[in-house]
Amino acid sequence: MHAPVKPLGGPPARSSLGFGLSLRLALRDLRAGLRGFGVFIACLALGVMTIAAVASASRGLTEGLAREGRRILGGDASFSLIQREATPQxxxxxxxxxxxxxxxxxxxxxxxxxxxxxxxxxxxxxxxxPSIGTVETDPRQPIAGLLGERDGTYGAVADPILFGRLDLKPGDTVTVGGAKIQLRANLVSEPDKIAAGVGFGPRLLISQDALRATGLIQPGSLIRWTYRLQLPQAASGDADLDRLIADAGTQQRDAGWEIRSRANAAPSFQRNLERFTQFLTLVGLTALLVGGVGVANAVRRFVEAKKLDFATMKAVGATGGRVVAIHLTEVMLVAAIGTAIGLVLGAAAPFALGAVLQSILPVPFEPTLAPGELAIAALYGLLTALVFAIIPLGRAHDVPVSALFRDQVEPDPRRPRAIYLVLCLLALAGLVGVALGFAYDRRIALIYIGVMFGVFVLLRGVSVGLMALARRLPRPRSPSLRMALANSHRPGALTPSLVLSLGLGVALLSALAFIDVSLTRQLTGALPAKAPSFFFLDIPSRDSARFDAFLAQERPGAAVERVPMMRGRILAVNDTRAEDVKASEQSAWVLDGDRGITYAAGLPEGSKIAAGEWWPADYKGEPLVSFDAQNAAGIGLKIGDRLTVNVLGRSITARVANFRSIDWRSFGINFVMVFSPNTFAGAPHTDLATITAAPNGNGSGDPALMRRLATEFPAVTAVRVKDALEAVNTIVEQLATAIRGASGLAIAASLLVLGGALAAGQRARLYDAMILKTLGATRRFILSSYALEYAAIGLVAALFGVVAGTAAGWGVVTQVMRIEFVSDPTGALLAATAAIVVTVLFGLVGTIKILSKAPASHLRNL
Known part of the structure; x- marks a missing residue:
């Protein structure tokens, strides 16, 4: 006698009827293979791989900085002074x-x-x-011998760029200031290169005796003296280092030096690395969210394929909750497979790219496995899968058995239970929490989340609106057009999936196109009509009149602007130390390190008073300072606040008299801080000047001007604006290449989603095509109907994507990069056109294959 069969949905007799049963049945179902989950797995793997690769590479660089901090810094701590050497004390x-x-x-x-x-x-x-590390030269010789004095001439090691720029070879001599310097070798690498930051010219390594022989060390010259301290072995711990820095801040408060430790040997590079990592992580998250649409499509297709299984399980007593639990477990197991593939590829990427990155990065890069970062990437993948899978699966909970059987031709309109909506919201909250919790700049992450949510909602609204419009339009006479119109709004239409996947892809492409063209125009063609040709630094104030006469003779009719210039470091705002001021991310740089400063009797050109009043030309009262309005807001300055600045070893406190709006894009002379003239009366300084060519002038004589300038005024440094922009352009181009590569993954995800959406609707298209062919419809009629449907949906989605991408590009360009937005729609329109063409081609490929066969064999299997 057989025991009675216990219904699947009844009360469990053992704990194995809980999650264990769902897991067992899910694994049993997966034995049939992963057919239908290809796009699902690829979308998750692509997004997780991007996030994991970026995070792992960033960890490798960060650990390299921390591990090599002493070598990069040249010691355990460094103390920098500008325009002066350290005092004996x-x-x-x-x-x-x-x-x-x-x-x-x-x-x-x-x-x-x-x-x-x-x-x-x-x-x-x-x-x-070097006290730590080694200097590599070509030919290889001891650095002391290469820089030493021979027959009254000092030696130097130079960047190969200098040899190429001046057509020199080792053994040739150049004049620097008032000294002859022999270039004895090429500089291959220096252990502390990154600590000095980005320069506009090639490196020239000389001895300090040679520097003194040049005569360039003058009062007010812009020379940075850096003193590197190696702690004794017995007192080299982190606590000893912290104590040293604290003592330097209290016992030598008026020194005004910039202090770095081995823990933050390259703070500027570290901050830029963190920002860039966050940006690429958000690009990877974009690929993951775009791929989430593919996940939803795949799950919807999975539900449709499993309708008979659902109906059978319910018929033998399984509850709706049990049915959903089993198949949600199955879907999450597949998600785990896709996530694991992404983690493996992402973890391996830094090792594969190690040699390439090592050759282009100025810091040590050793690929490493980063378990914490990989865990975060896995969390992103699994939460994304849960967010997009729970609603399509939850819909099967309350659908009766009969509805499941007839849902192919009459979909049930009811919504999923509240429990599934709550689970979806909780998973979404978890995804948002992870994105915010691990973001370097939470403000940017929050803006990104808001934009992505808005885009998803708008695209959903576009698809609903498009279907409603198609439903209400008059029936056209053309049969093909009439069928295309009906297909776009009928039950099970592809419109929502296509609009979402296409809209996101085109929006991303359009945004990248606008960012790229704006950045390129800014760097290559954004020089204003009256931009200066040269900046001249370290003009001795005693020679200023002779220098003006020299420029007047060399460039007749050119406009020359000259102002006094010093360097100063902000020590305190009111009674708050600069390092304790809570500044915005955009303005923190003003408090970090020394800044160029000047004094002026009148308002500088290119500035406008934004608040407060300018001082009289003959002002003799307490020191006053004018501050850049934008950075003043970021620091929290108000009119009347006190600002303490260290200049030439003296601490000076000035009252904020006004704020200025500055047009930095004019490339004119302007400073964040401008002081009243009485503040630095009698202080040694040099001048800074610009020259703007006459309207009919050109740059053909620039090399001759620089040659004569170096002869007449050896202490003066000339920086050509175009050369400086080209140096910046090189760096930006490298970053742009990385951004385009990462964004290409998001675009690839869009194509996968598009293919998945069309594949998900292929069964319905197969049914329609076979019925129409049986009733006598021609291949041309069927193909033209589908082509019109895909083209119409693609056109609407592409247009929305262009609009959304334009808005996103404008926001990034104007609010994040703070440069001028260039409204060149060429790239966006090309992206939209490509999207429409790809949609039509993808959609017709499967249909053409179907129409080449007889209907009978297909109809038997429908």
């Missing part, structure tokens, strides 16, 4: 705590006579350089 403070080495950096001109002159970044080192 300051040196005593440092030498009492460890071994001190010194370097000096500045910009200067290297004059090669008839071969021309070039801007160089001088690094003058002491006899013990």
């Amino acid at each position: 300051e040196l005593t403070f440092l030498t009492a705590r460890g071994t001190v080495s010194t370097i000096a950096t500045m910009r200067a001109m290297a004059n090669a006579g008839e071969k021309g002159a070039a801007l160089v970044e001088i690094k003058a080192v002491d006899a013990g350089y």
